[in-house]
Amino acid sequence: MSEIKIYVEGLSKSLGKKQIIENCSFLIEQGSIFGLVGLNGAGKTTLIRLLLGLLKPDCGKTEVNGFIPWLHAGEFYRKTGVILEHDGFAGNLNIKDNIGMFAAAKGVAWRDVIAYIKEFWSNTFIHDEVLSGRKKVKYLSRGQKVQCGLCRAFMGWPDVYLFDEPTVALDVEAYDHFVRMCIEAKRRGGTMLVSSHQLSTIEELCDIVGILDNKRLHLLTSDSAAPVSGQWEIMADYSDDFRIILERCSGFPAKYADGMWHCNINNPENAIPEIVTQLAAAGCRIRQICPESNGIREKIRRHYETN
């Protein structure tokens, strides 16, 4: 079993008279990426600030990478990559000096920073700016500032990453680069908590998803391991014979729409191989099979409907 890197138990926090988080409990194992979603004002940023020790919990236990965040240990922050709402760079300094300051704070040697930039940021403007540029941060676009923030967060490959809306203002290339960096960090054993409204980001990166709603955190089950019972989509040719096969194997009526079959399958572990074998034997070309409600968007919608 992997080491638990983020442990939260019974966490509650109110700001003023308003209760923001109530009795929130979850844990994240090493090498996992936890997606945090929720409506505006649900308390995602507050939860991240609590995990960073910027806010003090009213009650409950919080442990991140073996540290109690509220104690503000320098070592804790040196082992944590952070993206918050603001980039945090000094506008009058150029990128090199800004990155240099944060490298010194994290205890990363400058030669290691250069090696890191050359290896992982060589296709970005950051590479040129750090090596030779003089451009002040205040003249960068918002997306460029976010990229600089990501460069800072991954610098030194910390153990834990706490990202609040890390993909805001990123262009397509920068977004892809961010995803690659997350995968690299995960490969190196990093544990991540990513809060985002971009559900595609959450879907693409996260192993576990938690939805913060009505002051509480609800964990959404993962689809990645076993196939789930319910509606399935089978992108395949149309024929009445194929319909009969589908209905016989699944035990439910099958409907053909938008170039695919929609069918309820209760026992996918056994039923799917059977369906594939029989359809293929009947001459059906199958292009894709997947659960219909696989998307995180659908799950979140369902969550709000049921709550």
Added chain:
Amino acid sequence: MKQIKAIIKKEWLNFLGSEHGVFVVYAVLIFAWSFIPLTKVSGTGQVWWLFFSVIISGNFANTVFVSERLNGSMEILLTSGLTRNAVLYGKILFITIMSIFIGLTCCCIAAIWIDLYGQPRMLFFTDMASGAALYCVGTLMNVACSAWLSIRLQSPRIIPVISILLMAVFVALYYFLTYIVYASGWLLYVILGSAAMIFFFFAKMEFNGERVVHPVDM
């Protein structure tokens, strides 16, 4: 110590990267204030140094503490790996060093005027030295106060006004005490020094609290 140096370096580079107009304003201020010792009026000459310290250190505090709070970069700084005390000490030290450097530069220029146009009604060099010392104590009080209020207040933009007000209150208190009982000139140093220590204690408390990430009025 390394962490404090990192903060001082960051603030120094940030200051150097300021618009040219900022340096011109400081130059004009230094030049204009250097004539103050030439107009010794009823013993208030030295007190003018206090208000000069409010203007200079208040301006630095505005960039170092207030703007970081306003633009939200303080929380990133506090999660960067530097200890909170290092951030506070580094910033306070930077403002103090810069303010004292500017104050002493002003004193030196003032000394030149005294040397060139020395007349009996003007201040002596000993007065200049005590004025400079008063300037340093005033700077310390103002920096500590700004550090505390930058976190404590929801509208940190009003800090320069509060600083001037506070300085006026302390000076008035000193003159009041001098008026009702005999009080040595050192009393003003004691009042300002004590206030600096109290404000520094409050600033340290606030920097280690959670108000540092509370929303502020833009």
